[in-house]
Amino acid sequence: xxxxxxxxxxxxxxxxxxxxxxxxxxxxxxxxxxxxxxxxxxxxxxxxxxxxxxxxxxxxxxxxxxxxxxxxxxxxxxxxxxxxxxxxxxxxxxxxxxxxxxxxxxxxxxxxxxxxxxxxxxxxxxxxxxxxxxxxxxxxxxxxxxxxxxxxxxxxxxxxxxxxxxxxxxxxxxxxxxxxxxxxxxxxxxxxxxxxxxxxxxxxxxxxxxxxxxxxxxxxxxxxxxxxxxxxxxxxxxxxxxxxxxxxxxxxxxxxxxxxxxxxxxxxxxxxxxxxxxxxxxxxxxxxxxxxxxxxxxxxxxxxxxxxxxxxxxxxxxxxxxxxxxxxxxxxxxxxxxxxxxxxxxxxxxxxxxxxxxxxxxxxxxxxxxxxxxxxxxxxxxxxxxxxxxxxxxxxxxxxxxxxxxxxxxxxxxxxxxxxxxxxxxxxxxxxxxxxxxxxxxxxxxxxxxxxxxxxxxxxxxxxxxxxxxxxxxxxxxxxxxxxxxxxxxxxxxxxxxxxxxx
DNA sequence: GAAACGACTTAGTAGATGGTAG
DNA sequence: CTACCATCTACTAAGTCGTTTC
Numbered sequence: 001x002x003x004x005x006x007x008x009x010x011x012x013x014x015x016x017x018x019x020x021x022x023x024x025x026x027x028x029x030x031x032x033x034x035x036x037x038x039x040x041x042x043x044x045x046x047x048x049x050x051x052x053x054x055x056x057x058x059x060x061x062x063x064x065x066x067x068x069x070x071x072x073x074x075x076x077x078x079x080x081x082x083x084x085x086x087x088x089x090x091x092x093x094x095x096x097x098x099x100x101x102x103x104x105x106x107x108x109x110x111x112x113x114x115x116x117x118x119x120x121x122x123x124x125x126x127x128x129x130x131x132x133x134x135x136x137x138x139x140x141x142x143x144x145x146x147x148x149x150x151x152x153x154x155x156x157x158x159x160x161x162x163x164x165x166x167x168x169x170x171x172x173x174x175x176x177x178x179x180x181x182x183x184x185x186x187x188x189x190x191x192x193x194x195x196x197x198x199x200x201x202x203x204x205x206x207x208x209x210x211x212x213x214x215x216x217x218x219x220x221x222x223x224x225x226x227x228x229x230x231x232x233x234x235x236x237x238x239x240x241x242x243x244x245x246x247x248x249x250x251x252x253x254x255x256x257x258x259x260x261x262x263x264x265x266x267x268x269x270x271x272x273x274x275x276x277x278x279x280x281x282x283x284x285x286x287x288x289x290x291x292x293x294x295x296x297x298x299x300x301x302x303x304x305x306x307x308x309x310x311x312x313x314x315x316x317x318x319x320x321x322x323x324x325x326x327x328x329x330x331x332x333x334x335x336x337x338x339x340x341x342x343x344x345x346x347x348x349x350x351x352x353x354x355x356x357x358x359x360x361x362x363x364x365x366x367x368x369x370x371x372x373x374x375x376x377x378x379x380x381x382x383x384x385x386x387x388x389x390x391x392x393x394x395x396x397x398x399x400x401x402x403x404x405x406x407x408x409x410x411x412x413x414x415x416x417x418x419x420x421x422x423x424x425x426x427x428x429x430x431x432x433x434x435x436x437x438x439x440x441x442x443x444x445x446x447x448x449x450x451x452x453x454x455x456x457x458x459x460x461x462x463x464x465x466x467x468x469x470x471x472x473x474x475x476x477x478x479x480x481x482x483x484x485x486x487x488x489x490x491x492x493x494x495x496x497x498x499x500x501x502x503x
Numbered sequence: 504g505a506a507a508c509g510a511c512t513t514a515g516t517a518g519a520t521g522g523t524a525g
Numbered sequence: 526c527t528a529c530c531a532t533c534t535a536c537t538a539a540g541t542c543g544t545t546t547c
Contacts, residue, residue, distance in 0.1 A: 051518095094537065102515080102538065148510065162509060163537085177511090226513095227541065236539080270540055271514055309505090312542070325512085325541060372515065381530070388524095453515070460513055483533065 002044040006100060012109035016098055019111035079151060079167070080128070087168035088151065093120070099158045103237040103272025107158055119154045149173060159235065170488035179492055182463040184321045185329040186503060191319050192330065196221065198318070203284040209305040213314060215288050216242050216303055220327050223279065224367050226270060227308040227324035239268045242324070243308050248298035252289055253278075261286035273371050332364045332461035337503045339363045340470050351441045353474050357467075357481055358445055364457045372453040382446065389439045396432040403429050458486070464493035469501035 006012045017035040024032065032038065057065070076091045096114040099107055117137035124130060126144045133139050140154075152165035167173055188195075199221075202214035219225050219242050228241020240249060249267035256262035259280040269275045281289075292302055308324065315322040339360035344353055375381070403425040410422050464482075468490070471478050478487065478494060487494060 090536070092536090100538085105538095150510075153510090159538095164510070166511080181512090229541065231540095239539085241540085271538075273515085308542075323542065370514080375531090377530075384530085456514060485534070 002040055006098075006108065009108065011104070011106065012098075015107060015109035016111070019109075023111070081167070081171070081173065084172060086171040086173070089166050089168045091165055093152075093154070094156075094163065101237060103239070103268065105237045106234055107236075110158055113157045115154050121153045123148065123151055123153070170485075170491065175489075175492045178489075181329060182333070182465070182503075184326055185333060185463070187319065188322060188326050188330045189334065189503065191322075192221075195318055200284070203288060209310065211288050212292065212303040212306040213311060215285055215292070216306055216311060218281070218285055220324050221331070222281075223265075223277065224328045224331050224369075225275075226328070227311065229308050237268070237272055239270060239272055241269060243303055243306055243311060245302040246298070247293060247296045247300050247302060250289070250302065252286065252293070263289065269369065273369060275369050328368060329461055329463075332368055332457055333463040333466060333503050335364050335367060336360050336462050337466050340466070344470070344474060346474055349437070350476065350480075351438055353476055354480055355441050355445055357470070357476075358454065359448070361454045361458060361462070362448060362452055364462060365452045365454050368457055368461060370453045370456045371451055374450050378450060382443070385439065385443050385446065389436065389443060392432065392436045392439055396429065396436055399425065399429045399432050459489070463503050464490035465497040465501045466503050468493050468497040469499055472497075472499040 013035055021029055021032070077088055078085050079088055080086070093115045094112070097112050099105075099110045099112045101108045117133040118140055120133075120139050121141045121143060122131060122139050123143050123145055125146070130142055150164040150166050153162050155161070156163050169175075169178075199214040199217040202210050203218075205211050205214065220227070226241035228244040230244055231239070240246065245267065249265065251264040251266070253262040253264060254260065256264070256278060261281050261283055263279050263281050263286070265275055265277045265279065267275055289302075292304075296302075296304075312323045315324065315326075340357065343356040343360055345356075348356075403422070406421045406425045467481055468478065470476070471481065482490060
């Protein structure tokens, strides 16, 4: 923690020190008045030593630890729901620590308190074996509410929001909800032409709200922006989505890079991830934006008549279950399907197919702006890979020469032994080529993926049935695109999907 | 009707895990 | 066998959106 960037931030330090002082005794409080004079070196060293010790544990010790952990999972990691044993997602209460918000969070560094049994609400059925609180403690409440899915909840002290213990993604309950989500998105597919026609008409409306709603929808649909709920100022980092965009977040260009009517977006979205994009838009949208910006200052809302409530009310009137985020799901999934169709060829090599799959996935991640910090060792690992490629190339060249040599010998000598040698050398060349291809594909994939995170879209936006059907059509084993956890989460799709599935 | 609340999904990251090259 | 590194998993913050409260 001490070597983390957080400790250099003023807000973090101030919040931490303020909360720390609250925990001090009188004497400590009078003694410790300046964080800059505090030396945490000793405790930091202790921590480091502990991690080091853990790393250096013997095989047996590691095994014992693993078994002990498994025992905890066996005992606390499952529940019974409608007579089915289900895995719980997060069954451990969050431990105390210093709050680490993302970006310039005003509460970073505050002390996140330890949760006591007295803070915890248990939710289970009346006839179940109610968990016993630790000795000398009692639960805040035991309730039996079957209209919600959580098993345990407590209130966290930083934002005052509720935290929950819920089921694992592979549970029947979560699986069914996931399926429903994609079914709503598929329904949007059948309605989207009408809805688009409608909002394009609305761009000309006499009502300001309607125009603003139409432009917002245009962005949400075309750019997969999030809805953008209002946030309480000073409670969280300053981030925005579509409806909460402010004047300073867009710049209009009549002309830019050879395009007309270009909108330049630059704002921080969820998790303080920057959204930067220059997008040519249709004239009507551009004119409306100019209108919305009239007589406004930076800091003013772009869509001053609009909020997510108004927008979603309208959307649900167009189609039951339709909200802003359905557009993200729909556009992500339809993009994957189109890209897969465009990029893959059933005749190509398995590795080439997988590269295409990743590229299709990548197109979606870019659309949804799913970014990651470039891995700290990126340059190094790229260089390592290149070195491997070079080595393999050399090896291949060598193998080829040896093959030629062997062929020559086989001709001149003509007995059976050299023939065998030729076959062996041929095989060596082939193996080399395979490995080289694999490395080269890996290098391309990794380079293109430097700042892009594929996981989020794979897990939350892409209808798994598209991928399952693709695997069947392309004769790609499902394990190549989904790891064990992902296969468990998408078991419903793997079970039910035929090769002819269309999103 | 707007602010607050509650429940749920979506998000990036840190650290654990485990496979592989040397 | 060990060190390295990519991948996986756990963690928890930060959104969305419907409901409740005032």
